[in-house]
Amino acid sequence: MSRPSTPPQPRAPAWLRDLAGAWIFYSVLPAWPWPPPRFERIARFAPWVGVVLGGLQGLLWWALQGRVPLLAQVALVLAAGLLLSGGLHMDGAMDTADGLAAGERLLEAMDDSRVGASGAQALALLLLLRSAALASLAAVAPIAAPIALVWAALWGRVAPLVAIARFAYLRPGGTASFHREHWRGLAAELRPTALLLALLLLPSCWLAQPAQPVQLAAVAGLLPALLVPHWLGRRLGGHSGDSYGACVEWVETLSLLLAALLLLVLRAPPAG
Numbered sequence: 001m002s003r004p005s006t007p008p009q010p011r012a013p014a015w016l017r018d019l020a021g022a023w024i025f026y027s028v029l030p031a032w033p034w035p036p037p038r039f040e041r042i043a044r045f046a047p048w049v050g051v052v053l054g055g056l057q058g059l060l061w062w063a064l065q066g067r068v069p070l071l072a073q074v075a076l077v078l079a080a081g082l083l084l085s086g087g088l089h090m091d092g093a094m095d096t097a098d099g100l101a102a103g104e105r106l107l108e109a110m111d112d113s114r115v116g117a118s119g120a121q122a123l124a125l126l127l128l129l130r131s132a133a134l135a136s137l138a139a140v141a142p143i144a145a146p147i148a149l150v151w152a153a154l155w156g157r158v159a160p161l162v163a164i165a166r167f168a169y170l171r172p173g174g175t176a177s178f179h180r181e182h183w184r185g186l187a188a189e190l191r192p193t194a195l196l197l198a199l200l201l202l203p204s205c206w207l208a209q210p211a212q213p214v215q216l217a218a219v220a221g222l223l224p225a226l227l228v229p230h231w232l233g234r235r236l237g238g239h240s241g242d243s244y245g246a247c248v249e250w251v252e253t254l255s256l257l258l259a260a261l262l263l264l265v266l267r268a269p270p271a272g
Helices: 014-026 043-064 070-085 088-101 103-111 117-140 144-166 191-205 211-236 241-266
Strands: none
Touching: 014 043, 043 070, 043 144, 043 191, 070 088, 070 117, 070 144, 088 103, 088 117, 088 211, 088 241, 117 144, 117 241, 144 191, 144 211, 144 241, 211 241
16 A cells, blocks of 8 residues: 655745755754755844843843842843854854964964854953843843843844944854855845844833833944954954854843943933
């Protein structure tokens, strides 16, 4: 007796397959049953995946609010962020720090699987600065940290798009070179992000205080998203997969710090 044939799956558009590929590449979340992933123009959807990961961190923050001490809350949320991304970007940040400290041997140092002193210091600095930012946000308003986590995750993943557009790839044929091979220009690659920004900014039109100042502060992450890839690209003479990851981590951290700083200023009582 013949086995019944499986009905053919509907053909998925290329953009949806790239989105499925981005989901697999940028997170450890379960893969979708459909469509089959494609790994070509996945960088354009990294901000979408980032918003999901930031949103999960925000939900964890809410779940822990008032149930554990603030220090434990911050540590658990940061650990969740590393686990959800598989440490992909943090590994790049550590390798990039080793490369920056190695001078002319920067590519060799970045290729070395062993973590050097500079990489370890970068890890500690990123986690400490992010902890300080989250603790400061928690002191401003209960809603501040969850919203800032989502925005920081978005801006962190916009930064590599800027890096890809403005700088040459340092390792022809390297593992992240496919981003450049399938690149269609910054305007085209930012279209999904533009839609995402519209969806995220829409609630600020009707949300009451204190949500509006939080949204305003979170948008400040645009500045590091533009400056960090430029600074790293100038220092390295280009970008690689590792420095793309470094852009994500440093922009996320600086976005949280800027959000905390602006909110503290906006909430400061008037003088006199």
